[in-house]
Amino acid sequence: MTPPKPPDSSPDDPCAPRWHRRPESRPDEILEAAEAVFGEFGYNGTRLEEVARRAGVSKGTLYLYFESKEALFREMVRARVLPIVDLAEQTLQEHHGSPADLLVKVVRQMWAALRNARLARMSRLMTAELAGFPELGRFYYEEVVLRSRRVIEAVLERGIAAGEFRAMPHRFVARAVPALLVHQSQTQYFSAGLDPNPLSDEQVIDGVIDLVLHAVLKPSRAKDRTNA
Amino acid sequence: MTPPKPPDSSPDDPCAPRWHRRPESRPDEILEAAEAVFGEFGYNGTRLEEVARRAGVSKGTLYLYFESKEALFREMVRARVLPIVDLAEQTLQEHHGSPADLLVKVVRQMWAALRNARLARMSRLMTAELAGFPELGRFYYEEVVLRSRRVIEAVLERGIAAGEFRAMPHRFVARAVPALLVHQSQTQYFSAGLDPNPLSDEQVIDGVIDLVLHAVLKPSRAKDRTNA
DNA sequence: GATATATTACTGACCGGTCAGTTAGTAAAT
DNA sequence: ATTTACTAACTGACCGGTCAGTAATATATC
Numbered sequence: 001m002t003p004p005k006p007p008d009s010s011p012d013d014p015c016a017p018r019w020h021r022r023p024e025s026r027p028d029e030i031l032e033a034a035e036a037v038f039g040e041f042g043y044n045g046t047r048l049e050e051v052a053r054r055a056g057v058s059k060g061t062l063y064l065y066f067e068s069k070e071a072l073f074r075e076m077v078r079a080r081v082l083p084i085v086d087l088a089e090q091t092l093q094e095h096h097g098s099p100a101d102l103l104v105k106v107v108r109q110m111w112a113a114l115r116n117a118r119l120a121r122m123s124r125l126m127t128a129e130l131a132g133f134p135e136l137g138r139f140y141y142e143e144v145v146l147r148s149r150r151v152i153e154a155v156l157e158r159g160i161a162a163g164e165f166r167a168m169p170h171r172f173v174a175r176a177v178p179a180l181l182v183h184q185s186q187t188q189y190f191s192a193g194l195d196p197n198p199l200s201d202e203q204v205i206d207g208v209i210d211l212v213l214h215a216v217l218k219p220s221r222a223k224d225r226t227n228a
Numbered sequence: 229m230t231p232p233k234p235p236d237s238s239p240d241d242p243c244a245p246r247w248h249r250r251p252e253s254r255p256d257e258i259l260e261a262a263e264a265v266f267g268e269f270g271y272n273g274t275r276l277e278e279v280a281r282r283a284g285v286s287k288g289t290l291y292l293y294f295e296s297k298e299a300l301f302r303e304m305v306r307a308r309v310l311p312i313v314d315l316a317e318q319t320l321q322e323h324h325g326s327p328a329d330l331l332v333k334v335v336r337q338m339w340a341a342l343r344n345a346r347l348a349r350m351s352r353l354m355t356a357e358l359a360g361f362p363e364l365g366r367f368y369y370e371e372v373v374l375r376s377r378r379v380i381e382a383v384l385e386r387g388i389a390a391g392e393f394r395a396m397p398h399r400f401v402a403r404a405v406p407a408l409l410v411h412q413s414q415t416q417y418f419s420a421g422l423d424p425n426p427l428s429d430e431q432v433i434d435g436v437i438d439l440v441l442h443a444v445l446k447p448s449r450a451k452d453r454t455n456a
Numbered sequence: 457g458a459t460a461t462a463t464t465a466c467t468g469a470c471c472g473g474t475c476a477g478t479t480a481g482t483a484a485a486t
Numbered sequence: 487a488t489t490t491a492c493t494a495a496c497t498g499a500c501c502g503g504t505c506a507g508t509a510a511t512a513t514a515t516c
Contacts, residue, residue, distance in 0.1 A: 018483080019483080019492065020484080020491090023490085042272075042357075042360070044272035044273065045360060047475065048476065058494065059476090060477090060478080060493060060494075063477070064492075069476065124359075127414060127418070128355060132269070132273060141423075168439075171427065172438075175415070175427070176408055176439055179407065179412060179415070180408065180411075183407035184407060187403070190358065190365075191373070194370070203399075203400060207397045208400075211443045214394075214442060215439045246467095247467085248510080249465050249510055249511065277501080288466070288503090288504080289465075297502065460513105460514080461514075462513075464509105464510085464511080464512095465509085465510075466507105467506105467507085467509090468506105469505095471504080472502100473500105473503105474500085474502105477497090477499105479495090480494095481494090482491105483492075483493090486487100486488085486490100
């Protein structure tokens with residue numbers, strides 16, 4: 001996880017200082033620990049003492065860098081999730097090939113992010129806990145959900161304009177694609193061990209792409225695409 | 229919500245009894261209140277005192293009928309969610325028309341259940357809290373998730389056997405269909421007021437059906453079906 | 457039908473544990 | 487010597503669960 005982190009507590013040299021002052025690196029270490037603990041136990045289930053323990057500091061230190069549990073949670077979301085949305089938008093801007101290729105690319109990229117257990121936990125956490133935090137809910141919805149959806153929408157519109165995609169209720173489809181990915185990743189993660197016949201990551205992503213392309217491509221184009 | 233519930237506290241007649249003994253109806257009233265409160269605040273956010281208040285009893289009474297908070301939660305899930313799965317299975321058994329019709333019927337039925345705010349809350353609650361309750365998680369996964377999926381799987385297999393549906397990774401599609409419905413209902417409910425351009429219930433269900441039929445029907449059959 | 461007795465549904469004050477947040481004080485750095 | 491990063495002990499609110507007691511009803515007795 002975090003190999004190059006020099007432990008504060010060096011091997012038992014009684015003269016060595018028991019801790020170091022590292023105000024530069026503390027915030028990130030705390031966010032790291034917060035991500036793990038919130039992801040594992042949910043917002044309410046998380047004890048700040050546990051976050052502190054994993055970050056290698058005391059509970060009081062958390063309050064030097066974050067003003068409350070909620071603020072810590074919010075900053076953690078901000079730091080860990082937004083970069084992924086940035087990436088999707090960048091891909092959209094830079095791609096100049098066929099819309100179908102772009103769609104596959106974006107879907108694969110999102111899936112790659114979501115199959116990372118950390119992100120899967122985060123997205124579960126969001127649907128789970130956001131109802132209790134209106135302000136964070138608004139932030140997450142606008143900065144993550146809406147921006148992701150707009151990327152998909154733009155791809156679909158390009159495809160329709162290019163005559164590659166059929167006329168479709170693309171406002172709905174733009175919601176359906178992230179929904180599929182998010183829900184699958186949540187399910188995969190949560191139901192490990194419960195499903196008697198689980199799908200592999202490859203089966204999921206292949207399934208999503210198969211389903212989406214069949215739903216989106218003009219029938220005449222479907223055959224050569226979906227087996228590519 | 230519950231119109232025919234004679235209030236325990238009759239209008240201020242000082243001689244009227246302050247409460248009545250109604251051991252038959254208490255459990256259901258408590259489950260009713262529990263559904264509302266758990267749905268609103270989540271498992272950890274729920275105070276049993278609030279459940280008691282809404283059920284019109286004292287907190288101690290809860291423990292006459294349910295042995296703990298967790299038991300109350302479990303019984304509530306059992307009582308409120310299972311009937312819906314029963315219905316889907318029954319529809320599958322009784323239908324004898326075309327597989328495409330059956331698929332549409334089942335999807336509409338599930339959506340009708342999920343657009344009920346209670347159920348939407350329940351499904352959100354499940355993804356939110358289940359990680360913390362392994363036993364309840366197993367129960368829910370087996371009795372709700374797997375059974376629902378099997379219904380869809382059976383429909384798809386019928387359609388393939390009848391030559392109406394294309395060859396497809398139906399194990400994946402059987403997961404995708406409930407995923408779409410569940411995720412949409414959760415989003416609709418949660419994001420009320422956040423989405424600048426929300427979809428109506430009809431747009432969602434029409435979108436799901438459009439998407440699913442396009443993904444599932446053999447191309448030759450698609451045209452006459454999806455506009456029906 | 458009135459009164460006494462037994463039963464059980466229900467109440468609400470209370471307890472013990474938990475945990476977010478505070479603060480007094482200590483160790484490191486300059 | 488002073489400033490600052492950090493610790494650890496502490497507080498107070500909160501809440502799940504308990505239980506001694508009370509109010510409503512059922513039954514028995516006259």
